[in-house]
Amino acid sequence: MRIKCPYCGERALEEFSYRGDATVKRPESLEPSAREAWVDYVYFRDNPAGLHKEHWHHSAGCHAWLEVTRDTRTHEIIDVAFAEKGR
Amino acid sequence: MRYSLGSLLTNALTGNRNWKPVWREPEPKPNYDVVIVGGGGHGLATAHYLAKQHGITNVAVLEKSYIGSGNVGRNTTIVRSNYLLPGNEPFYEWSMKLWEGLEQDINYNAMVSQRGVLNVFHSDPQRDAFARRGNAMRLHGADAELLDREQVRKLVPFVDFDNARFPVRGGLYQPRGGTVRHDAVTWGYARSADQRGVDIIQNCAVTGFRIDDGRIVGVETEKGFIGAKKVALSVAGSSSRVAERAGLRLPIEAHVLQAFVTEGIKPLLDTVITFGAGHFYCSQSDKGGLVFGGDIDGYNTYAQRGNLPVVEDVAEGGMALMPIIGRLRLLRSWGGLLDMSMDGSPIIDTTPVDGLYLNAGWCYGGFKATPAAGWCFAHLIATGEPHPYAAAYRLDRFGLGRVIDEKGMGAQPNLH
Numbered sequence: 010m011r012i013k014c015p016y017c018g019e020r021a022l023e024e025f026s027y028r029g030d031a032t033v034k035r036p037e038s039l040e041p042s043a044r045e046a047w048v049d050y051v052y053f054r055d056n057p058a059g060l061h062k063e064h065w066h067h068s069a070g071c072h073a074w075l076e077v078t079r080d081t082r083t084h085e086i087i088d089v090a091f092a093e094k095g096r
Numbered sequence: 097m098r099y100s101l102g103s104l105l106t107n108a109l110t111g112n113r114n115w116k117p118v119w120r121e122p123e124p125k126p127n128y129d130v131v132i133v134g135g136g137g138h139g140l141a142t143a144h145y146l147a148k149q150h151g152i153t154n155v156a157v158l159e160k161s162y163i164g165s166g167n168v169g170r171n172t173t174i175v176r177s178n179y180l181l182p183g184n185e186p187f188y189e190w191s192m193k194l195w196e197g198l199e200q201d202i203n204y205n206a207m208v209s210q211r212g213v214l215n216v217f218h219s220d221p222q223r224d225a226f227a228r229r230g231n232a233m234r235l236h237g238a239d240a241e242l243l244d245r246e247q248v249r250k251l252v253p254f255v256d257f258d259n260a261r262f263p264v265r266g267g268l269y270q271p272r273g274g275t276v277r278h279d280a281v282t283w284g285y286a287r288s289a290d291q292r293g294v295d296i297i298q299n300c301a302v303t304g305f306r307i308d309d310g311r312i313v314g315v316e317t318e319k320g321f322i323g324a325k326k327v328a329l330s331v332a333g334s335s336s337r338v339a340e341r342a343g344l345r346l347p348i349e350a351h352v353l354q355a356f357v358t359e360g361i362k363p364l365l366d367t368v369i370t371f372g373a374g375h376f377y378c379s380q381s382d383k384g385g386l387v388f389g390g391d392i393d394g395y396n397t398y399a400q401r402g403n404l405p406v407v408e409d410v411a412e413g414g415m416a417l418m419p420i421i422g423r424l425r426l427l428r429s430w431g432g433l434l435d436m437s438m439d440g441s442p443i444i445d446t447t448p449v450d451g452l453y454l455n456a457g458w459c460y461g462g463f464k465a466t467p468a469a470g471w472c473f474a475h476l477i478a479t480g481e482p483h484p485y486a487a488a489y490r491l492d493r494f495g496l497g498r499v500i501d502e503k504g505m506g507a508q509p510n511l512h
Contacts, residue, residue, distance in 0.1 A: 010403045023405045027395045027510055029349065048495035051507050052347040052438045056336035058398040081350070081398050 010084050015091060016071045028064035030054050031076045031092065058082055064092055099203055118283060119290035124297050127323035128156045130477055131315055132330055133302050133338065135159025137168035137278070137463065138455055139330035140285035140296075141470025142477070144202065147292035149471070150478035155294045156324075157286075158317060160301035164282030167333055170432035171463040172355050172389050174368050174379060176213040176273035177238045180229050183488030183500040184441060185236040190485045191468030192238065192272060198467060204284030206276050207382070212367040213273030214243075214251055216417070218262040222372055226268040233270070241269045251367055254420045262373040262416055273368060275379050281466060305342040305452070312342075312451035328453040328477050333433030334398075335456035342449055346456065347438040347494050349509040352431040353392045353460045354402040356410065358424040360384030369417070376413030386421060388414060392434065392460060394510040401431045434460050439499035440512030444473050445482065445491040453477050454491060459512055 013019045033054070036046040058081055065075045074092040079085065097103060097116060107114055130146060132139045135157045146152045159165075175195050177188035199206050217226050223242075230240035245257065248267045257264045286296055297319070304316035305327065314323040331338045336346050360383050370377040378388035390410035393402040407429065414421055437443065437457030442465070444455050455473045458465060472486035482490075488500055494507075505511040 021405075022403055029396070029508075029510070044495070052494040053345050054336070054347070054349055055340075055345065056349050056396065058334075058337050058350070061396050063396065079395075081396050084397065084399055084403070 010086070012065060012075070012077060012086060013089050014067050014070060014073060014075065015089060016073055017067065020067070020070055024067060024069040026066045026068040028066060031062040031064045060087065099205075118287045119296050122295045122297065124156060124158075124295065124300065124317070124319055124322050127314075128295075129154040129324070130326045130328060131155070131322060131324035132157045132328045133315065134166075134329065134331035135163035135286075135296060135298065136166045136330065136332070137164070137281055137285065137466040138332065138458075138469045138473070139328075140282060140289055141466050142328060142330060142455070142473045143289035143294045143296075144285045144292075145470050145474035146478060147289055147294055150474060152478055153293035155289075156322065157289070157294060157296045158300045158302055158315070158322075159296070159298045162298050163286055163296060164279055167432045167434075167462055168278055168282050168466070170355065170430060171278055172377065172379065172387050173275040173278045173381075173463065174213065174273070174377065175276050175464040176270055176368070177464075178213065178215065178229060178233055178240065178268065178270050178273065179502060180232050181500055181502055184502060185232060185238065187468055187472070187485045187489075188465065189233075189236050189238045190471070191465050194467030194471060195276060196272070198276075198281075198284070202284040202288040204280065204287060206280040206284050208276050209274045210272050211274040211379070212251075213270045213370070214248065214267045214367050215269075215370045215372060216248060216255065216264050216267040217372045218265055220265070223265060230268050239270055239272050241271070243267045243269050252365070252369055252418075254364070254418055255369070256417060256419050259416060275368065278463060285470070302338065303341070305449075307342065307449055310450055312449055326451045326453065326477055328455065328473065330455045330473065332435045332456055332458045332462055335435045335454070337398075339454065339456070342447070342452055344447055344449070344454075348435045348457055349396050350398050351392045351394065351434045351436045351510060352397045352399065352402045353389065353434055354406055354410070354429055354431045355387065355389040356407075356429045357381070357385040357387050357427050358421070359427050361386070361424065364420070371413050371417040374409070374413035374416060376410055376417055378414065378418075385427060386424065392436070392510065398433060399431070400433055434458070436509035436512060438494055438507045438509060439501045440503055440505065441500035442469070442489050443491050444469065444476060444486045444489040446476070446480075447491065
């Protein structure tokens with residue numbers, strides 16, 4: 010598996026660190042009423058067999074945070090973009 | 097047929113023509129008391145203990161492929177109970193005790209070999225951590241010995257004791273740990289369950305669940321609808337995608353763990369050894385090959401194969417610990433799918449759907465847990481109450497702050 014960093018081009022997997030599912034959203038609220046949303050955000054995942062949006066950090070490269078779309082059944086990388094702010 | 101010296105002799109003298117198939121291949125009945133989804137080690141062990149300990153025999157085990165085609169046939173066969181935390185250690189020690197009596201219990205040679213498990217350490221702080229772990233084990237009735245350098249040398253003289261970066265200072269040794277022939281575990285539990293009336297139905301994938309007013313009434317399968325009062329999921333590696341069909345979302349990510357075997361060599365390693373400064377664990381099979389593995393690849397995958405960085409990492413760990421293996425050629429490598437849970441510990445619990453039970457989240461440690469997971473899951477299914485040894489493995493522990501985080505990594509499945 011090689012990831013095409015928008016800055017650095019196609020680089021080996023060893024240069025990247027994995028952060029996991031990019032679709033979970035951090036709750037805005039810190040109130041106790043948001044507890045369920047926080048549990049959901051921290052612990053629960055769709056874990057799809059198929060297309061998966063995920064965060065990778067180019068930690069041994071340019072330090073960009075990337076949002077990679079990858080097929081978890083084949084390891085085929087469909088798309089690489091910069092991670093969006095606020096996620 | 098019961099296996100014994102007599103049955104072996106009789107069959108040998110009659111040209112081995114009279115052996116019978118070890119389990120039946122029945123068509124599914126319309127209804128069962130319990131349907132177990134997943135014919136791996138855990139599912140078959142659950143069927144065995146449901147029948148033997150609880151007298152529940154109107155049971156089907158549904159397997160989408162052939163039994164033992166998943167992780168029970170893909171692991172590195174190591175059994176041990178060297179855990180630290182209270183929620184874990186009693187469970188794994190019970191599993192160790194069940195391994196010790198397994199062959200008599202199921203009348204099947206599973207080649208249980210208590211050759212010991214040796215975790216070497218390389219520094220003073222690591223010695224302290226291992227001494228603490230050994231004490232925790234002994235407090236729960238397991239066996240553990242803290243070995244110094246010379247004691248380790250007696251066990252594994254070929255290890256690189258004077259490695260410049262990671263000199264071996266000693267080891268934590270569990271003499272009762274060892275290896276078990278993984279496929280025989282599958283076959284032995286299957287045979288025992290089948291003899292007690294359990295239907296093992298292979299090539300029968302579950303495609304959906306029928307739920308009526310919050311209660312399970314059966315499963316949709318490739319062979320049609322099968323009614324069931326209770327349904328038990330034991331499909332680690334695929335738990336999320338199976339549970340999704342029952343409307344459940346789990347605290348699990350699917351990952352891959354690779355394993356490797358070398359060409360056969362003369363007897364070299366008569367224990368299980370692990371490297372303390374990287375992730376590498378190794379034993380020698382009866383055919384002579386060194387069987388070893390290391391870290392998971394670390395990204396979500398359902399591909400049952402990994403990538404080269406981990407191959408390199410495992411090889412480096414092996415060479416740092418025992419450079420003697422440097423000229424060996426690898427015969428095979430393969431990957432198995434894991435349920436990496438959010439705290440690195442498993443789940444054996446009821447679910448929000450009445451009558452639907454979940455055994456999942458075994459990370460890369462499911463094989464050693466096979467007997468106790470089957471034992472505790474059967475107890476839960478039969479009585480509706482969690483078994484005391486598995487009471488901490490709750491599905492709702494994540495929201496309650498009762499995580500069992502053996503490695504202290506937090507909610508990062510790829511780091512457990």
